[in-house]
Amino acid sequence: MTTILISGAGIAGLTLAHWLRRHGMAPTLVERSPSPRDGGYKVDIRGAALDVVERMGLLDDVRAHSTDIGRGTIVDAAGRSVASMDGDTFGGRDHDDVELRRGDLTQLLRGAAAGVECRWGDSVVALAEAGDGVEVVFARGDTRRFDYVIGADGVHSATRTLVFDEPDAFHDLGYRVAVVAVPNDLGLDREEVTYVAPGRTALVYSTAQSTKATAMFLFADDRPIPADPKRLVREVYADQGWELPRLLGHVERADEVYLDALAQVHLARWSVGRVGLVGDAAYCASTASGQGTSMAIVGGYVLAGELATGGGLAGYERAMREFARRNQALASPNLSRMVLGSVRQVRTALTMLSVLGRLPGRDRLAALAIRPIHRAANAIELRDYASEVAR
Ligand SMILES: Cc1cc2nc3c(=O)[nH]c(=O)nc-3n(C[C@H](O)[C@H](O)[C@H](O)COP(=O)(O)OP(=O)(O)OC[C@H]3O[C@@H](n4cnc5c(N)ncnc54)[C@H](O)[C@@H]3O)c2cc1C
Numbered sequence: 001m002t003t004i005l006i007s008g009a010g011i012a013g014l015t016l017a018h019w020l021r022r023h024g025m026a027p028t029l030v031e032r033s034p035s036p037r038d039g040g041y042k043v044d045i046r047g048a049a050l051d052v053v054e055r056m057g058l059l060d061d062v063r064a065h066s067t068d069i070g071r072g073t074i075v076d077a078a079g080r081s082v083a084s085m086d087g088d089t090f091g092g093r094d095h096d097d098v099e100l101r102r103g104d105l106t107q108l109l110r111g112a113a114a115g116v117e118c119r120w121g122d123s124v125v126a127l128a129e130a131g132d133g134v135e136v137v138f139a140r141g142d143t144r145r146f147d148y149v150i151g152a153d154g155v156h157s158a159t160r161t162l163v164f165d166e167p168d169a170f171h172d173l174g175y176r177v178a179v180v181a182v183p184n185d186l187g188l189d190r191e192e193v194t195y196v197a198p199g200r201t202a203l204v205y206s207t208a209q210s211t212k213a214t215a216m217f218l219f220a221d222d223r224p225i226p227a228d229p230k231r232l233v234r235e236v237y238a239d240q241g242w243e244l245p246r247l248l249g250h251v252e253r254a255d256e257v258y259l260d261a262l263a264q265v266h267l268a269r270w271s272v273g274r275v276g277l278v279g280d281a282a283y284c285a286s287t288a289s290g291q292g293t294s295m296a297i298v299g300g301y302v303l304a305g306e307l308a309t310g311g312g313l314a315g316y317e318r319a320m321r322e323f324a325r326r327n328q329a330l331a332s333p334n335l336s337r338m339v340l341g342s343v344r345q346v347r348t349a350l351t352m353l354s355v356l357g358r359l360p361g362r363d364r365l366a367a368l369a370i371r372p373i374h375r376a377a378n379a380i381e382l383r384d385y386a387s388e389v390a391r
Helices: 011-022 048-055 059-064 102-112 158-163 229-236 244-253 292-308 312-328 331-338 343-356 362-369 371-377 385-390
Strands: 003-007 026-031 042-045 071-075 081-086 098-101 117-120 124-130 133-138 143-146 148-151 170-182 191-197 200-205 213-220 258-265 275-277
Touching: 003 011, 003 143, 011 026, 011 102, 011 292, 042 048, 042 102, 042 292, 048 059, 048 292, 059 098, 059 102, 081 343, 098 102, 124 158, 133 148, 148 158, 158 275, 170 229, 170 244, 170 331, 191 343, 200 244, 213 229, 213 244, 229 244, 229 258, 258 331, 292 312, 292 385, 312 371, 362 371
Parallel strands: 003 026, 003 148, 026 117, 071 191, 148 275
Antiparallel strands: 042 098, 071 081, 124 133, 133 143, 170 213, 170 258, 191 200, 200 213
């Protein structure tokens, strides 16, 4: 039986583990985190990824965990509502797409990969190809041999650093994102409120799953990620209007603030010998694409299918490259709408949104605006690998 080590039990890694096992292979997961993490920020599943989730038998469960956000509002510095629209339009989703919390999705994916060995709180520290396999040394000290090793360890992939000689693969887009759980002071009921100021956006949302709210800060900044994320958020959002002073107080008192760069990964190739990459590790498109989760799901499905049907790592890359390219291309235009550069741009955008929000054909206009993301989300023909393997 083909043995495959997957580094990272995130979205790509768990999807891959499910499909490898289903195709008759023997996956093992190794996850740095000592235990699964719940909740977290919200992510979208669209297009081809919905087909994969359906083929995994998870679509109903995924829908049952929808954040159910029904309304999105944009406010000005004084907190006045400038535009308000239904939650799907606001989030760039059509009616089939699902938004759910990352932790809820990984919990469902763990269920779909139940029984697969997972080494929690461990990681790969060294690996080397030996004959027709890969020798792996784990942080815990033991050594094992696998037929393939796949890095599904996210945008800062250690597998990529260990094996791929492409130091320029990580492209910092010059923006930072911070996420923190906050009390629901605004009394939001499955809704999202966004504040826009030059170079910085802040939003707060509440989901069907939690009495707490989540605040997300997205801002232009290209300095190295500091050790103290709270200080950076405080500095960037000082002297801002709306609820920002109160939100900064919550940031200050929070147990945990997630902060990272918005980045993309561009590699000349996604595998070296018997070591491959999938998900953000191979082709991160950044939060701004809104497609990272769907790309991770599709990548796990295609990689397992190609390994099972003889296409191998090269077949996987051939099948996925164009899909990844199309989705990565969404980030830059999205970013220029999500974070506005100047006072004038903010003023113009708020005026336009306010006018658009009152036009009779606003739903049609909104549908036009989300067309590019849906084209990209569907820009791959999924083979029915399970039937091919069964034949
Ligand atoms: C704030 C924020 C908001 C986002 N919003 C959206 C959105 O709205 N829509 C969307 O589609 N996407 C969104 N994304 C992107 C999405 O979360 C990622 O693209 C997606 O999770 C990628 O999946 P992955 O499995 O490749 O990587 P990850 O989900 O990052 O999983 C990687 C896993 O590897 C583990 N790991 C890391 N290093 C090691 C190591 N050395 N050894 C072992 N394990 C390791 C990690 O602990 C983690 O479990 C957002 C991301 C962020 C940060």
